[in-house]
Amino acid sequence: MAGSRLAGNLLAIYLARMVNIIIPLAMVPIFARVLDPATFGLTLLAQALGLWIVQVVEFGYDFSATRRLARADWSEDGWKLIVRDTLFGQNVLVLLCLVGSLAFLFLVEGFAQSPLILLLAWAYGAMAGYTPRWYFYAREELAGFTTVSILGRAAGAVVSVLAAIFTRSGEGIMFGYALGSLIPLVWCLWIILPSIRHLPLDMRAGFETLREGGGIFAFKISKMVYSLGGVTVVGILATPAVLAQYASSDRLVRAGINLATSFTIAFFPRLSQLVETDRAAARRMFLTITCLSVAMMTVAAIVVTFNSELIVAIILGDGYEAAAPVLALLIWVAPLNMYQFSVGTQWMIPLGMERAFSAIIAGAAIVYVGLALWAVQHGGEVLAQANVAAEFVLCLALTGYVMLVRRRGGDA
Template sequence: MTRCSGRLRGLFRPHLATFVSFGAIQTAQLLLPLLALPWLARVLGPDAFGLLMYMSLVSVIIGLVMDWGFTLGAVREAAACRGREGALSALLGQVLSAKILLSSGCLLGSLALLPLLPHAAAHPGAYALAVMAGLARGLNPTWFFQGIGRAMRRMACWDVCSSALVLLLAFACVRAADDWPRYLLLTACCKGFAYLWLTARLAGRYRVLPTLGGGWRALARTRMLFAGTLASLVYNNGAQLLLGFFLPPAQMGMLVAADKIVRAVVSVSNPVTQTLFPEICALRGAQPGRAASMLRWSLGGTAAVMLCATAAVWFAAPWLIRLALGAAYAEATPILRIMAFLAPVLACNMVLGTQTLVAFGKERALIATQAVMCVLSLPMAAILAYVWGVEGGACLSLLVESGIFGGLSWSVLRFCPIAFFAPATKGAR
């Protein structure tokens, strides 16, 4: 037991500071907005709250498009370029150029979708604010700090402070049902300023000059990873947008709120994934045994923690709903109980997909699995919502992620079994 504990400390102690920083960022991005739910749900009422939750999906989708494949591909490249300022400067310039191109595409796409999306044409101002909040989200430079393995504390400080400011201003500015678009405005302004400031400092530090050609090259290099992001966007957020055609705003609000609660629980495991991803990329060639040991601990620990979290959420669902949303949202309790089972599946998928297949250069297997579920998710969403209503919508994510888990497990065993079963490297501790 002592020997096992010593090996575990040797594996993870060097990355403790980065882990803590990622934990703070996850708190800023998921848990702090979750603290706003009790206030927003009560002062807005079910209908206005449902509109806010639905419009927030637009922000999430645009943020994911802006991320492209950079949250994995650019991190992998930056990790390989550590210590070489010229290469890091070129990479940063290319990614920033690509984000400028992506923001233009998102604006044009948002205009085209305005008359098509439910509630967007009826609330064009709020829709515009949701688009701006998504663009602000897409400027997040965490990928660069993660790749170089430095200055994560600074990134975490700005992220936490900006999210805390959104929370405090929401208490002061959102006080009636008609105020719901203000929350989108606060998010766009606070997060946009923080990310723009950090990006400008990086651009000055590395003397970055954005170019059109560099942007296109960055997009081309990570297009396969974006295919996976696009598939994830469709079977998660796109399917939820489709549910809006079948479910009233009040039910959509309860569904999206329950999804946020469960994903906040899953976010507990995200710092582990984000901390270990660049390290596994660096170790898989030189020390495959050490990388495999990291992956085994990560998968086993993630599964155990998330199974306990599922049980806790299931039993505490009535109390959580009363605390987070209020007595008027009691119908959300069975929705939350269904979605609680998503936690271990989703968390394990992140280990098998990001930490394993992408880190070992087998992202095509991940993308193929996601593409299959992308194709199936939209008809599944329509059928489940039409036949079983909001309970069917609650089952959608669980069915999709379970299918992905099966595909990823098969892919790991088929294409890179060495990821988990590599022999120990001589001299490695």
């Protein structure tokens, strides 16, 4: 029974992630051919900013809140307090992101000329991050959530494509993204709010969730530096045309990474329980997940490396030939990223080592930012090499730390 339920949840998460990856990926050829490079580049930057906001508002609650709820007694009211306090923390983050987004009016000329696309990027990111998927992860009840998420994503995609064709504007595309985030958010709140609206507001407890999730948040933000740092740096410092070349390659690579991480995230609640009850079984599950996911991404990297020109020609079309060598290099981020994601989220975090994990990633992220600021002056290929190098060093550091803890007799 438990095995079939886990398999069902894995299938549900994988279907949702596949749709969330395939639909945006399918829209890239349309946008690349309909929009001029400058508009296409600005739109990709707006989407990247939205993804930053998703991570800030989500704040690692997909892990911290899921872990707390997975261990809660659902027959009592304790779980309701967890939900209430988590949503309060996310409300605070939504407002902070709105203020922070305004800085990009001064950093990016395209946003200054078209502030509406920046506002829509914030709306998309805020609503997607605020969606309480952690509630359904913890309950291991994902069928309804997955269905609504897919329908919302599909509706938003239709609006984005129509807007691109008829208006040739980034604003219309981002409106579709925002709509796709709004639909599942409304459904989730309709399910959850009746259970907690009678509870009094406890601001102190809400802020406490931010403190408790700080380690995981630092990890996720540091990780986002690797996934979106290059695009952000190029968007701020380079021309829109260069941004379009690099960001389009990056989008293809991140699609594969997101698909692979979907394979592992469904195991997180079960691993969080196993590390408390059966450490040997937890270790076997972790090693199996890691080996399979890294092997899958390595095969994909080899295929893409030898076919990058063909892939770029098919997906992006004419005018993006310079993206092919960038893609051939950047694809090797995928297996490295998969390894460090698995070690961190499926082993170190369940064992309560999120602070150490976050510290290692934060240090590596600082190094990568420095490399990116230098590399962007030398073109997309050098920036891709810097990204791969930073990921490799991070994998070595994480492996070294876990081995060091074990040699010292620690619980790793």
